[in-house]
Amino acid sequence: MFFHEVARMLRANGHEVAMMSCAEPGLDAAGVEFFPEAVDYRNGGIIKRVLNFPGMIYNRGAKAAMARRISEFCPDIVHAFAIYVRLTPAILEAAKEAGVPVVLSCNDYKHICPNYKLFHHGKICDDCKGGHFYQALRNRCCHDSVAFSAASMVEAYVQDGLDIWRRNVHTFLFASKFMAEKTEEFWGKGRVRIDFLRNPFDVARHEITPNVGDYVLYFGRLIEEKGVDVLLEAAALAPDVPIVIVGDGPDQARLNARALGLANVRMVGPAWGDDLAQYLHGARAVVVPSLWHENFPYVILQAFAASKPVIGSSRGGIPEMIGDARGWTYQASDATALATVLRQVVQLPNQKIAEIGADALTFLREELSDDSTYERLIAIYRKALA
Structure with a gap:
């Protein structure tokens, strides 16, 4: 929703805006020919899901599609929202390689928490602080499922090991001081650029x-x-x-x-x-x-x-x-x-x-x-x- 609201506001002020998302059946949007397919890791047999799992962490097809989109549109800046699992942070590397700065709006805690909520089974949870993502599996914090929790644990370890967020995002944007402070609590004060932007609302x-x-x-x-x-x-x-x-x-x-x-x-x-x-x-x-x-x-x-x-x-x-x-x-x-x-x-x-x-x-x-x-x-x- 806020993704579309930002685009609406920018266009109303005379800016050119190109959208980037994953392709879905029936989706009709400008530039849809650049949209990559989302990796299907939920359906099919166990072998298919295991083979598709890496694309949930790092979608190479999405990175290539993003590179084509940047080459065609030549943006001054990339503003990213909720790119986890489908587009994945791989698209941030495409922007970095093209020399286009990225700002990322964080509307949940996925950048620091495998289940994005800092909450599971009725209680607040900071157990993964310090890179202890094995706690996600131990707590079964993702849908109360061993499989989903294990997948989210691996995703967090890989992306943290690649330092994919901090390395490719120029500025992290937060709508609340609380989330900004919680991010610094997990990552360390001053390790990333932080700014504040309340989500637009008509x-x-x-x-x-x-x-x-x-x-x-x-x-x-x-x-x-x-x-x-x-x-x-x-x-x-x-x-x-x-x-x-x-x-x-x-x-x-x-x-x-x-x-x-x-x-x-x-x-x-x-x-x-x-x-x-x-x-x-x-x-x-x-x-x-x-x-x-x-x-x-x-x-x-x-x-x-x-x-x-x-x-x-x-x-x-x-x-x-x-x-x-x-x-x-x-x-x-x-x-x-x-x-x-x-x-x-x-x-x-x-x-x-x-x-x-x-x-x-x-x-x-x-x-x-x-x-x-x-x-x-x-x-x-x-x-x-x-």
Whole structure:
């Protein structure tokens, strides 16, 4: 999503932008003839998957395709996003060999963590710090699978051994100070160039007429690290607080069953577009109860665009986004603390909720407008080009 938003913003300011991705059936995009095939390491027999596995770590076909794309388009700079597993960091070497500087937006922790989340089996995890990637296999941290965890362990060892990230990226871009500090904690302070760029967000397209509703809204994936279990536990402790949960995911059936005994909770399944906008319009506040270190949650941007305060856990970049004026934070995984905040939110006067929501929207317009984001992005590009 942010990949396309950056391209949209650059084109709107008169820049030529060429996209690079892996080819997929039915994909219709300019330059698709340059897109390499993604290596299939999930399907087929064991021999086929083993033979394809090296391409997950270092996709030589993608590197060659990137070299052709650079030769044809002659870019001044390459801006990379989420290139793991499919394009792989091999494309960074193609840029390096062509003398084109690379900036890499890091929206998760894959550059330092084999499973990209610093989280597994219900807990925060830093076990791989110091290059101890064997811990990924020991913890079965990737899909709770020995095979996937072993593959991710090997991937991390190879890419770390080649120093493929630090050697080929001019500047690492982070949307939160937390992720930047965590990267330096793993790699060492000052070992790479770091800069900050909040992910662009088309505020006007997501704005909703302000309204103070009566329920607290969760929307997003129904999966362990999102903390919906903690939200349901808090709902049981605050039965006077109406809560609506929008979303689907691998834990949907289990969470639906758990919510059956809670009269104040409505599980409504997935919703997008206008349907989601209606739930946002009717909400009093949005809750983001994440257990993992979320970097820059898109749901918070959507909440702010709808003039909604946010109740967020104290993990990752969430407290940075909420600040002191746009909502409330609580100690992650503490259902009692969350219940206290939920009760506080429903007891506040509507005017106060409206004021906090207005501050959230103002923050979004000022800090994440196309103009301010573009100005910051071009300053970063100029540093790399210099």
